[in-house]
Amino acid sequence: MQHAILTINPGSTSTKVVLFQDGKPILSRDEQHPKMQLAAFADVWSQYAMRLDTVLKALAESAFGDLRLDAVVGRGGLLAPLPGGVYDINEQMIDDLRNQRYGEHPCNLGAPLALELASRFGGRALVVDPVVTDELSAEARPTGLPQVHRRSAFHALSQRGAAREAARRRGLKYEAGKFIVAHLGGGISIGAHLRGRVVEVTNALDGEGPMTPERTGALPVMEVLRLLENGDYDVPGLRRAVLRGGGILAHLGTNDFRVVESRIREGDRHAQDVFHAFAYNIARHATSLLPALITSTDPLPVDALVITGGLAKSTVLVAELAARLSPIMPIETILGMTEAHVMASSASDALQGTIQIQVYQG
Ligand SMILES: Nc1ncnc2c1ncn2[C@@H]1O[C@H](COP(=O)(O)OP(=O)(O)OP(=O)(O)O)[C@@H](O)[C@H]1O
Numbered sequence: 001m002q003h004a005i006l007t008i009n010p011g012s013t014s015t016k017v018v019l020f021q022d023g024k025p026i027l028s029r030d031e032q033h034p035k036m037q038l039a040a041f042a043d044v045w046s047q048y049a050m051r052l053d054t055v056l057k058a059l060a061e062s063a064f065g066d067l068r069l070d071a072v073v074g075r076g077g078l079l080a081p082l083p084g085g086v087y088d089i090n091e092q093m094i095d096d097l098r099n100q101r102y103g104e105h106p107c108n109l110g111a112p113l114a115l116e117l118a119s120r121f122g123g124r125a126l127v128v129d130p131v132v133t134d135e136l137s138a139e140a141r142p143t144g145l146p147q148v149h150r151r152s153a154f155h156a157l158s159q160r161g162a163a164r165e166a167a168r169r170r171g172l173k174y175e176a177g178k179f180i181v182a183h184l185g186g187g188i189s190i191g192a193h194l195r196g197r198v199v200e201v202t203n204a205l206d207g208e209g210p211m212t213p214e215r216t217g218a219l220p221v222m223e224v225l226r227l228l229e230n231g232d233y234d235v236p237g238l239r240r241a242v243l244r245g246g247g248i249l250a251h252l253g254t255n256d257f258r259v260v261e262s263r264i265r266e267g268d269r270h271a272q273d274v275f276h277a278f279a280y281n282i283a284r285h286a287t288s289l290l291p292a293l294i295t296s297t298d299p300l301p302v303d304a305l306v307i308t309g310g311l312a313k314s315t316v317l318v319a320e321l322a323a324r325l326s327p328i329m330p331i332e333t334i335l336g337m338t339e340a341h342v343m344a345s346s347a348s349d350a351l352q353g354t355i356q357i358q359v360y361q362g
């Protein structure tokens with residue numbers, strides 16, 4: 001059975017809208033939100049009307065016409081930790097997102113936007129593989145401080161979709177393979193996929209992993225404490241810097257990697273140095289996941305390093321990563337709207353009953 005499915009993906013720098021009919025994208029919009037535009041909002045929840053307007057404009061400019069939808073899928077936000085899968089959007093979910101019970105992020109708007117669009121154009125309102133999908137192994141959770149546990153928050157949709165596509169290209173079954181998957185976007189997460197489960201991941205939101213176009217990534221704790229002690233930052237200011245004012249933005253004043261590339265082409269040495277440090281950071285964190293996939297009882301090598309996300313379009317970055325990592329494992333670059341495809345194909349499977357729609361309990 002074929003379906004009309006609208007997917008809505010509010011990201012940290014963009015809103016992506018893709019409408020699928022009979023499994024094919026018939027409308028695809030990637031609306032970029034400049035830093036200045038987003039800075040005008042007090043918090044993520046107050047961006048709701050602007051993001052809704054973005055989606056409605058995209059639909060109005062298309063040949064959407066009288067098409068009735070079978071499902072509207074929003075990117076799943078910061079919810080209670082849960083296994084991956086397809087979930088109905090329910091009151092508990094909206095309540096947790098509205099109250100930012102598990103944190104603040106633009107993807108928290110995915111579910112309320114999907115619910116609104118479904119009420120206007122029909123269809124079942126769903127989320128698929130929310131960013132809090134948690135399949136970490138027991139050994140990945142503890143830290144050196146017993147009160148501090150690691151949690152899973154990552155680009156679950158994108159990573160899973162890209163890994164499945166990489167497996168297909170290499171003639172493998174995703175559920176039988178070993179992959180390190182680097183989602184390189186406004187945020188970055190790198191996951192170890194062991195036979196279909198993401199048993200380790202650099203958390204994209206808790207200050208782990210490499211620096212990103214606008215996040216600091218992991219920082220030396222003692223140096224951070226010194227900044228607080230010196231009064232260079234207070235806690236809210238430091239949190240903002242870690243999540244929205246770090247990384248390439250802090251070094252070069254832009255979170256747009258295309259601008260970095262053009263500065264490098266113009267001979268800007270500082271941009272070049274930051275670029276090399278950025279690529280090195282990603283490579284270092286990617287290799288740190290090898291022990292999650294290779295053990296004495298399971299010594300088979302990693303099937304591929306999969307690179308995806310907006311930065312996978314940067315040929316210079318991919319070349320730099322390949323120079324460092326291709327001697328260790330094969331590299332697959334997956335471009336395109338894989339998050340939208342995963343949302344639509346999972347929703348379609350759920351509507352057909354081949355996968356079960358789960359109930360969010362909070
Ligand atoms: N063609 C391109 N070449 C180089 N860099 C690009 C290209 N297209 C996008 N980017 C960069 O990719 C980054 C944004 O990636 P992406 O669109 O995946 O982010 P997002 O969806 O807003 O956030 P996230 O991926 O964290 O959810 C930006 O730094 C952007 O400049």
Ligand SMILES: CCCC(=O)O
Pocket residue numbers: 012105107131153154155186187188189204205
């Ligand atoms: C948690 C994944 C989303 C992001 O990094 O922005």
